[in-house]
Amino acid sequence: MKKDAKIYVAGHLGLVGGAIWRQLKARGFKNLIGRSLKDMDLRDQQAVAGFFRQEQPEYVFLAAARVGGIRANSTFPAEFIYDNLMIQANIIHQAYLNQVKKLLFLGSSCIYPKFCSQPMKEEYLLEGKLEPTNEPYAVAKIAGIKMCQSYNRQYEANFISVMPTNLYGPGDNFDLLDSHVIPALIRRFHQAKVGGAAEVTIWGTGSPRREFLYVDDLAEACVFLMEHYNDLEIINIGTGEDLTIGELAQSVARTVGFEGRLVYDPSYPDGTPRKLLDVSRLAAIGWLARVPLTDGLRRTYEWFLHSHWASK
Numbered sequence: 001m002k003k004d005a006k007i008y009v010a011g012h013l014g015l016v017g018g019a020i021w022r023q024l025k026a027r028g029f030k031n032l033i034g035r036s037l038k039d040m041d042l043r044d045q046q047a048v049a050g051f052f053r054q055e056q057p058e059y060v061f062l063a064a065a066r067v068g069g070i071r072a073n074s075t076f077p078a079e080f081i082y083d084n085l086m087i088q089a090n091i092i093h094q095a096y097l098n099q100v101k102k103l104l105f106l107g108s109s110c111i112y113p114k115f116c117s118q119p120m121k122e123e124y125l126l127e128g129k130l131e132p133t134n135e136p137y138a139v140a141k142i143a144g145i146k147m148c149q150s151y152n153r154q155y156e157a158n159f160i161s162v163m164p165t166n167l168y169g170p171g172d173n174f175d176l177l178d179s180h181v182i183p184a185l186i187r188r189f190h191q192a193k194v195g196g197a198a199e200v201t202i203w204g205t206g207s208p209r210r211e212f213l214y215v216d217d218l219a220e221a222c223v224f225l226m227e228h229y230n231d232l233e234i235i236n237i238g239t240g241e242d243l244t245i246g247e248l249a250q251s252v253a254r255t256v257g258f259e260g261r262l263v264y265d266p267s268y269p270d271g272t273p274r275k276l277l278d279v280s281r282l283a284a285i286g287w288l289a290r291v292p293l294t295d296g297l298r299r300t301y302e303w304f305l306h307s308h309w310a311s312k
Contacts, residue, residue: 001029001059001227008033008057010042010091011064016106016164018171019219020061027223033057043086052094060095060103061222062088062144070133070203070271072178077136084140092147096157103159104226105148107234109211109275110138111163119278122163122234131272145234152232160229162222165238165277169215169296170303182212182297185249186304189256199261200253203268206246211238211276214296217289224287238277239289245270255297 001007007024011017012034024032033055040047042064066083073080088105095103112120113128125145130138148159168182176184185202192200221237229235243251249262282288291299304310 003028004031005029005058006031006033006056007059007061008055009061009063010034010087011062014063014065014067015167015169015171015173015215016218017061017063019169019215020063020222023216023219023223042090043083045086045090048090048094049097052098056098057095058101059226060091060100061226062091062103062105064091065106067137067180068173068178069180069184070269073134073137075178080134081136081140084137085143088140088144088147092144092151092159095159096151096155101158102226102230103148103157104222105144105159105161106222107141107145107161107163108138109163109165109236109238109277110134110272111142111145112275114272116272118274119240119276120236121278122236122281125234133269133271149232158230160225160231161234162225163234163236163277164218164221165211165213165236165275167213167215167218169300171215172300174304174307174309181210181245181248182252182300183304185252186256186297186301187309189253189258190301190304190310192260193256193258197260199263200258201263201265202245202249203265204245204270205266206244206249206262206264208245208270208272209242209274209276210245210248211240211242212248212293212296213238213289214291214293214299217291221282221287221289225282228285235281236277236279237282238279240277240279240283242274242276243293251293252297255294255301 114131151157172183174183
């Protein structure tokens with residue numbers, strides 16, 4: 001991509017889109033386009049069509065999505081499948097109609113089967129049943145992958161799909177009702193520390209294993225792939241390392257400075273037993289994650305302390 005190329009980052013105010021925006025700015029790209037939900041509803045076909053006709057972006061990072069943790073996915077399955085299907089369909093189709101040079105679609109590691117062989121290779125997609133708690137979201141993401149592949153095959157559109165592992169970092173959502181595990185733990189441990197609580201309850205058994213990627217590492221990988229990857233097949237983005245939720249909770253507690261007890265509540269669902277991505281395909285073309293979990297948690301907590309969330 002040339003430094004003056006017109007680049008549209010869909011979802012530029014979110015966790016992932018914001019990190020991609022920062023990465024592009026840091027690397028000298030100066031012709032970036034973004035629209036907030038207030039300015040354009042990506043579920044509105046006519047609004048998206050008008051935007052593409054007017055702006056004519058050359059490259060698109062499709063990071064816009066409705067996201068959330070287990071509780072949000074279980075509570076709002078209709079919104080998760082409808083919103084994501086509409087957002088993806090509108091942007092991908094308009095990118096084709098307006099001859100976008102290249103589009104990068106952000107999927108999710110939840111596309112892989114619940115009881116998938118570990119680590120999860122790209123070819124394991126659709127080889128088994130999905131995790132029920134986030135199935136609508138996963139189905140929508142799989143539809144986005146297949147849409148990109150279909151436009152590649154039929155129209156020779158250069159649309160690639162990347163599958164990031166669990167993400168965290170500055171700009172994350174710390175709302176306890178619909179946040180992912182790391183921001184939820186950071187907020188709960190912080191509130192417990194400030195309030196002098198003796199213990200914090202962790203949902204589930206603490207035994208599931210998860211992989212976590214700092215969001216600025218993801219952004220770096222996305223820009224790298226936009227410039228170096230043109231394959232029809234999906235590609236994983238992760239660290240290649242995982243830990244148990246119990247180990248994660250202990251690490252977050254140390255980061256925040258909470259010294260009380262951790263109590264596990266097995267009445268809450270654990271979700272998929274293990275989610276670890278095989279990142280050998282990405283490593284083979286020259287990219288590896290750089291930010292260790294301890295450093296990423298520290299940076300994320302520092303951001304949290306300076307955000308409006310810490311006072312809630």
